[in-house]
Amino acid sequence: MTDAAPRTESAAERLHADLARERAAVRRDLILTGATLLGTVFGVAAAVAGAPGAATVGYALAYASGGLPTAAQALRSLKARHLDIDLLMLLAALAAAAVGEARDGAILLLLFRAAETAEAYAMGTTRRAVASLMRLRPDTARLVEGPDDGREVPVEEVAVGTVVRVLPGERLPLDGVVVAGSSAVDQASLTGESVPVDRVPGDSVFAGTVNGHAALDVRTTATASASTLARMVERVTEAQAARAPAQRISEWFGRRYTPWVLIGSAVALVAFTASGEPWSDALYRTATLLVVASPCAVVISVPAAMLSALAAASRRGVLFKGGAALEAFGRIDTFLFDKTGTLTEGRMRLVEVRALGEAGADEALRLAAALERRSEHPLAAAVVAGAEEERIPVPEAAEVRALPGHGLAGRVEGRALWIGTRRLAEERGVRPGPNLRQALEAQEAIEAEGRTAVLLGENGSDGPATVLAVLGIADTERAGVREALATLARQGVARTAMLTGDRPAVAGAVAARVGIPAERVHASLLPEDKVREVRRYAESGTVAYLGDGINDAAALATSDVGVAMGVAGSDVALETADVALLADDLGRLPDAHRLARRARRIVRQNLAFALAVMAGMVAWTLLGNVALPLAVVAHEGGTLIVVANGLRLLIPERPGRPPIGPRPSPAAPAGAGAS
DSSP states (O other): OOOOOTHHHHHHHHHHHHHHHHHHHHHHHHHHHHHHHHHHHHHHHHHHTTOHHHHHHHHHHHHHHHHHHHHHHHHHHHHTTOOOHHHHHHHHHHHHHHTTOHHHHHHHHHHHHHHHHHHHHHTTHHHHHHHHHHTTSOSEEEEOSGGGTTOEEEGGGOOTTOEEEEOTTOBOSSOEEEEEOOEEEEOTTTTOOSSOEEEOTTOEEOTTOEEOSSOEEEEEOSOGGGSHHHHHHHHHHHHHHHTOOOOOHHHHIIIIIHHHHHHHHHHHHHHHHHTTOOHHHHHHHHHHHHHHHOOHHHHHHHHHHHHHHHHHHHHTTEEESSHHHHHHHTTOOEEEEOIIIIIEEEEEEEEEEEEOTTOOHHHHHHHHHHHHTTOOSHHHHHHHHHHHHTTOOOOOEEEEEEETTTEEEEEETTEEEEEEOHHHHHHTTBOTTHHHHHHHHHHHHHHHTTOEEEEEEEEOTTSOEEEEEEEEEEEEEOTTHHHHHHHHHHTTOOEEEEEOSSOHHHHHHHHHHHTOOGGGEEOSOOHHHHHHHHHHHHTTSOEEEEEOSGGGHHHHHHSSEEEEETTTSOHHHHHHOSEEETTOOGGGHHHHHHHHHHHHHHHHHHHHHHHHHHHHHHHHHHHSOOOHHHHHHHHHHHHHHHHHHHHGGGSOSSTTOOOSSOOOOOOOOTTOOOO
C-alpha cells in the first residue's frame, strides 16, 4: 500500500465548502436585490401619489440595500488601488440624489444589483459540474488477496497493482485490468456506448463504470488521482476556466471608463468654477455631467436584448445559461454531435425479426421474449418491450441460466432454446449448412445497418441445433434529426460531425441516415479523444458540441458552446453545458441558432445607440448649459429605447412563422441532408 496523495480528498472538501459559500452568497444577493426592488417600486409609487415623505423612505431603502454592498465592493477595489464600475455606479446614484433625482439613483442600483446576483450564480457552474463528476467514483475499494482480503479501504490508499473486487451492481473504484470473473460492464458514463460491454480476464475497465451481473477481480493500473474519471474532472475544470466568457461591458467600463469620468468630472468642476460660475451652479453642472455620463443605457443595452432572447428561447424549449452563451451560440459554424442519446433516443428497441424456416416472426418473438424476460440486459429488455408492443402473449421459461458473454439458455414449453451471439450458436451445435448460412446472411444484413443482431435457436431432441430467427435491435434516431441538420446547413453552418464511443459500423450507419458525411464520423472515442477532436475542429471554426452523457462533460466544457439534451441528459452534462434542449427535440436547434444570431445584431445596435446618446449628452453638458430634467429625459429615454429594441426579440422574425412555443418534432423528409 502506498500513500496516494490526499489531494483528491482535500480538493473535494474544498469544493463542497466553496459550494456552501456560493449558496449563501446567492441567497444574500437575492435578498438585497429584492429589497432594492421593493424600495424603488415603493418610492416611485409614492412620488406619483404625491407623498414625498414616503417616497424618501422607499428610496432610502433602495439606497441602503443596493448601495451599501456596492460601497463595500468599491472600498475593497480602492484598497487594491483600482477603480471599477462599483464606484462609478455609487457616485452616479449619490450625485442623482444630491440634485434631487433619487429615483434615477435607485434604478441604477437596482439594475446593478440584479446583474451582480446573476453573475454570482453563474460562477458556480464549474464547481457544481465537478462535484457531480466526483460522486461517480466510490469512496472505498474492496481488497483481494493476502491478510487484507475482503477489507474496504479508501480509494486514495490503493496503490497501482493492487487487486480489488467489484460486486454486481457496484461502480468500479479505479481503472484496471480484469484478472478473474466475467461480466457485462456499463461504460456509458465514459464511452457513451448504448450497450454494456462484456469484460473477461485481460480486458481493461475504468473507474466510475457499473459492473453487471457477476463479480470481477480487477488489478488496478492507476491511482485515484490518475484515473480516467479523475482526468475527466480535471479537464472539465481546466476547460471551464480557460473558456471564461468575454468581459462584460460593465467590467470594461469599470476599468477603462470610470477613471476618466471621475477625472473629467473633477476637471469640469474646477473649470466651471474658474470660469466665474457660482459654486452651487458649478456643482449642479458637475452633477448633471455625472448623470449623463452614467453608463446606464450602455450597461442595460446588453441584458435588455439578452433577457428578451433568453425568454423567447425558453418558450421554444431551449435554455441558455446566460447572455454569454447566447451570444457565443450565434457565432457557431460547426456542430459536433454525440450519437447515443443525442442523435438517437438512447434506448435500445427491437426493430426487426427475421424468422428462418417454419417459425413465423410472431412465434420467434414469443419464444425469445420468454427467455429474455428473465434477464436485466438492455438487449433483453428491448426484446420483451417489442413483444409487449405487439401484444404477443409471452409464456413462462424454466431452467433459464446466463451464459456470460454469450447469452441465455432455458426451456420454453418443453423446448430447449437459447438466444445470443453467433459464437453461442456454434457452441450449441449449429452445423454448417443452409440454416446457418441463412442466419449469418441475416446477421450480416442487420449489422450492416448498424444494428445489433441476436440469434434465437433450439436444440432439438432428434436432430442438430437450428437457428429459428435473427432479431435486430438498435438505438433508433430521434424524429426530425435529418431535417434539423439540413436546416442548419441552409442557415450557413459549415460543418456537422459525429463524435461517439460506439463502434464504427454503428456510427457510420446512423450518420448515413441523419445526413452526416462519412468523413466526419469519429467512432470508438474515449472522453479525452472527444476533447482532442473538439479542439481540432475549433482550430478552423467556432464549435458547438451536443451530448447527453457523463462521458460528454469534458467535450461540452472544451467546446465554444456546449449543448445538453435536457430530459435525457445526465446531471453532469446539464451542469457543464451552456445550453440545454429541454424537450430533447433537435428540431429546436436551428430556431435557437437563428435567434442567437438575431440577438447579436440587436446587441450591436443597442450598444452603438447608447454610446452615441451618452457621448452627445456629455458633449452638450460640457459645451452648453443642459438642464437636469433634460439630462434625465435623455438618460432615461435612451435606456427605454434600448430596452424596447431588445424586446423585439420576443416577436417572431417574420410573418407566417410558427408561433414561439412548444411544437411537435418535424418529420424527416426523404432526401434531406446536411454537410
